[in-house]
Amino acid sequence: MSTQVQPDNKTRRYDRQLRLWAASGQSALENARLLVISASATSSSILKNLVLPGVGHFTILDPAKVTPRDAGNNFFLEGASSIGKSRAEEAVRLLLELNDGVEGKADTSSLENILDTNPGYFSAFTLVIAHNLEPKLLGRLSALLWADDTLPILVAVNSAGFLGEFYIQFHEHPIIDSHSENTPSLRIDKAFPALQEYAMSLDFANMDPTEHGHIPYVVILVRALADWKAAHDGKPPQTSDEKKQFKEGLQSMKVKFDEENFDEAEAQAYRCWTETRVPSDIQALFQDPQLGTLSPQSPPFFHLLDALRKFSLEPPHTLPLTSSLPDMKANTANYIELQKLYKTRAEEEKAHFKSLLAVPLDDALIDSFVKNAHGLKVLRGKRYGAVDADAVALASAISNNPKAGATHLALSALARVSSSSPTVEEITAAAQALLPPGTELPEEFENAVGELARSPTADLPNTAAFLGGLVAQEVIKMITKQYVPIDSYCVVDLIETWTGIV
Incomplete structure (x- = not known):
């Protein structure tokens, strides 16, 4: 009597995400150490989406005390009872309630002091996330992390009111499991010996009709292609007429009109004349x-x-051949036999x-x-701010995507205005200074600059929540080295509800 092994608590807890990034991705996440600079509403929302799936460790670096404003917009503070307490300590305490398998720490040091006296501080982390960091400090931090490719990745997040953006600074990011939508080749046109022998060994003409209706289309195509080549000087179908004739030949192999496996073979016939090669x-x-x-x-x-x-x-x-096969019309015995052939060959090639x-x-x-x-x-990435430092490149990026480009330009300009209550005119002048002389601002800039002048420092809960999900998703991609992350500025506009890439 067989006994069914029950999944452990960890597998049950993380079941959905294990389906997304498997045990290897989960292990990478659990071994990651994150540094989050500031315990703002946006930073806390990003962390919430990393603590829940089980990031190993996070440190919040923030010397500030909780203000009434913080208490009003950050769900990871306890309202009025948190006011006056350490913002980092309060956020860490409440975030840790989400997952007892995560380690969190509050650091009330000053980032500026760390940059001045202890630049090695950052080497203990896998990735650094900074939200609405003062521009000069962000510039120093990005320069430090960029100068040594062994130092952590930087994710710079900026938001104001209903607008926001983030950028991932990294040197080199190889991805093995990109979860590509391209499927591995079945190598029908270059069938390996065991598959060829199996296809040629079947007696199609004298086969039981039920068995005939369950021959996998891969086997049908390998056999049909071999027969075609034998009659055509070893060449596959080449002209459109030959390809049509080949497909008609597949249909003529049916012994019953409703054999779906032969219909599948006809639909996949292009694999016979499309050469399998390295993409x-x-x-x-x-x-x-x-x-x-x-x-x-x-x-x-x-x-x-x-x-x-x-x-x-x-x-x-x-x-190298992979052993994974797509679904196809076949009975269990035939499918398993085909799978064994592919698996054996895949192991040999590996x-x-x-x-x-x-x-x-x-x-x-x-x-x-x-x-x-x-x-x-x-x-391969670029240093944070590299695009803004090149006026011609920035103008080109805005021209290619005026909508997202205008919002990015407005946020970059806001960072260069020293006033705590900037005017539309000040932000506009700062934006024009970033572009080549005489460059006309895109029409979309007017809407963006108006929002930034209205709420230049507002960290709104809904913007924080949306950015929190987006940024955490990209951070997980970087940590697990799975899926393809955004390698440019990702811009968010929650007034008109769109996202864009610059």
């Missing part, structure tokens, strides 16, 4: 400069990428891939890399 975006990665300077100290990703390059240079000049590695690496990492080789990404 162009993966080919481009083989030119990455990191591969030219590979050493034992290089990041594991680039050792894996180098092995993939070597693998692709050998016949059949493809990516073993060969491992032999091409110049350094030993963890088997789980190799498995993940091979499985997701069709969706690899390498992102």
Whole structure:
């Protein structure tokens, strides 16, 4: 009598997110250490969305005391009873109530003092999040973190009223599991020997009709393509007439009119004449400069990428086969048999891939890399503020996306106005100073500048909640190195309810 193993408490608690980023992603999240600068409503909302899924540790750096204004807009303070207490300590205490598996700490030191006397402070963290930081301090912080690529990623968040934006500063971000929508190749046009032998061994003509209606379309196509090549000098269908003739041949193989597996084969027939090769975006990665300077100290990703390059240079000049199969019309026995063939071949190719590695690496990492080789990404970022420092680049970005560009320009201009109650004229003048002389401001700028002049320091609960979800989502992508994060300014307008990228 078999016994069913019940999932443990951790698996039950995190079940939904484990489906999104698996155990490897959860482990990365639990090992992360975050530094959050300021216990504002927005910062607290970001943290809420990171504490709930189980980030390992967070520290809130904030020397301020809770004001009546804070108590009125931050749900992670206890109203009037929090007023006068440490803002960091109150936020940490209440955020920790959300998840007893997370560690949190309050630090009431001054960021400016840390930058002056203890710049090594930041090396203990995986990622730093700063909300509405005073521009000069933000500039110093971003410069410090950018100067050494071993220091943490910076997420700079700015908001005012119903407008906001965030930017992720990172040097290099390789992604193995991008959750690409592209599916791995079934390699029908370059069938491996065991699959070819299996397809050719079946006696289609004398098969039981029920069995015939459950042959997987992969097997049908491999067999049909082999028969076609035998009659056409070893070449697949090439012209439109030949492709039409090939599809008609698939339909003629039916023994009953309603055999869905043959309809599937016809729909997938393009795989027979579309050559399986390394996708162009993966080919481009083989030119990455990191591969030219590979050493034992290089990041594991680039050792894996180098092995993939070597693998692709050998016949059949493809990516390693993966054992995952799509759903298809087939009975259980036929589907399992096909799956066994793919799994055996995938294991053989993975073993060969491992032999091409110049350094030993963890088997789980190799498995993940091979499985997701069709969706690899390498992102390279820019220092925070680099676009604003280049007037021509900024003007071009605004021209390409006037709506989001105008809001970003207004927020950047607001940061350069020293007045605590800036006027429309002051923000407009600061915006024009960021652009090449004579550049006309986009029409959309008027709406953005009006909102910023009305509420230049307002940290509204609804804006905080929306930004909290967006920023936390991107932070999780960076920590887990899964999915593709936004590598530019993400702008939010909750007046007209839209988001955009600059």
